[in-house]
Amino acid sequence: MIRTLLIDDEAHNHRELSRVLAETCPQVHILGQAYSATEAKTLYQTHTPDLLFLDIEMPGGNGFQFLESIQPVRAEVIFVTAYDKYAIQAIKFAALDYLLKPVNPTELKVAVERAQQKIQARWGNQQLQALLDNLRNPQQQPKIALPSIDRVDFVEPDQIIRCQSDNTYTHVFLEDGSKLLISKTLREFTTLLTEYGFLRTHQSHLVNRKYIRSLLKRDGDVLLLTDGTEVPVSLRQKGEVLAGLK
Template sequence: MKAILIDDELPNLTNLQILLNTYCPQIEVCALAQSAEQGIIALKTYSPDLIFLDIQMPEQDGFAFLRSLNSYDFEVIFVTAYDQYAIQAVRFSAVDYLLKPINIKELIEAVNRAFKQNQLKSQHKQIEYLMDWFKVQSQKEEQRIALSTVEETRFAKVSEIIRCESSNNYTTFFLSDNSKLLVSKPIYEYDELLSNYGFIRCHQSHLVNKAYIKSWLKEYGDFLLLNDGTQIPISRGKKQMVKDTLRVF
């Protein structure tokens, strides 16, 4: 895969280039760009398969760079020193990202995912959705979240998600249309994303949309009974938090 690296700080660019050359032989770095303007020139010159894009840059940030383009015929891996709003955006859109300083294992995993996505040509829609995310935030429309599985990327309304259940580093989403989606992300990432949308982390392995909670069962331990009849355990450590959230006294 041909790649270009865009970051306003040259040491970050050279460090990333060294890491890619050392640990990701499937990547050919074609150009280094220290601004969005230089990035556009490199994009037109090399037509890359993959862009490593810094989010926070002077004059024009990474999101503004993408908004200036007419099409997205490439994969994107964002690189950032961590901005909560920015990370929330890319997580909702299921676009990959790396935190500075770059972890080698995470870099290799992100590149492997980008390689697979490039073969499937599915992430282009996710980048378009990332741009739409900002419009949704300003227009107060119902939020959607991109959920990437092996077969597809599903853009689901947050209100359609009944619950999430973890299995190691995977999360299964149970939706109101009775469909299930297995996503290769740990549940704690979605706990952070969905906490502002009425979701409760009632157990280490369970995240529940409180709109679907019917009652609290206490006869044989503590469980949340959902509208579809599912019983979700409440862990001892999270019991008081769940009580406070549901206003149970």
Template structure:
């Protein structure tokens, strides 16, 4: 069982104490290592101690909970929002939160949220030298072509945990500030708080190409390529996307290689 070292941030004393006792009684995998009443106090504590989870209230005096997120993201600390207001749910999703708990906090919902946090911690925990050695041994007996090293699945966090999707199901990814919106072949859209450059680095460059500063496309879903007041591609789902002039030559070369395999 992975131990989650947690910080509680809430301006209300009753809420802090109530959440602490709920965690103590119901979540043995969580070690509450700090309790503070403001964002400024939380910043000071996370700069001095190591945490991997924060239970974070949103509506607080001076600074709200969202203003703590940059400091948490720098340290790869994940968040479970705890709030009396439900209007922040979408913003919490875009902030890559593990979960969003409404006060008064339900015990079963708390346990579910902690289970998601533990699953995330297991996925992101450093591998031991023994596990690395074992994996390297296994890989040494496998073909080392670029195709075998290519990431064919990608993990995307959502409100309830994680979506593990095949990269083949991604039609295109569109940037929205520091968020990225995945458009999947079944019509589903997933929004995560990662910049497009980070997404681009995780995808196979033989299958995907950034055709514009804000768009990455999957070659397999390209239906046509036309010049209507500038180059555009039309995807199998009917969406038309522009190809920037500076990327047009690279697109044409890669498209030729891809479709002439």
């Protein structure tokens, strides 16, 4: 899925673009719609989208001023405009995509496919950059690539509170309160993270020792984490967990 924001000051343009996207580009997931540059900036900072459909002429700041306000721009941009010949020439010179209103479905599909290729290439470049950073700084904690359905996040082990198995996927819970569904097994995460203080407490749970607050004695032992989560400790893993806590 391509996580997308629609930015246009007219409601009927939002409705029409949403309709055509639903019919021709099912890989596009609309996160939100903004009607001004100010509203667009707030949505952009909240959702960190992959793609922007951006009107040029808007009250309270045009599309170019909006882009200046969110530097560095980490999303692909498809401009959507009704006239502005000078702006179109500038966009062409920069080899960026634009669509004229009313939007042509065929042209829209081509622009989205081109944006998707750029997004996927950017993810690959970020993964290579993470590799080089890890090799360049061997004394520091490495950044781990966490590929989910629509993005790749890069985090240090200390930012991970715990991991929970979901068959061949794993839910990763982060220090900032966010949760990611990652296409790796819990066994893979155990291999990656054990040397960074993570304990396998159960067949479905891997916990960062840094975030353990208490060991609760009940019918079955439970770890209380700093975020209030309770994680079970299986009989099979109890000895290893106790040794790790010591």
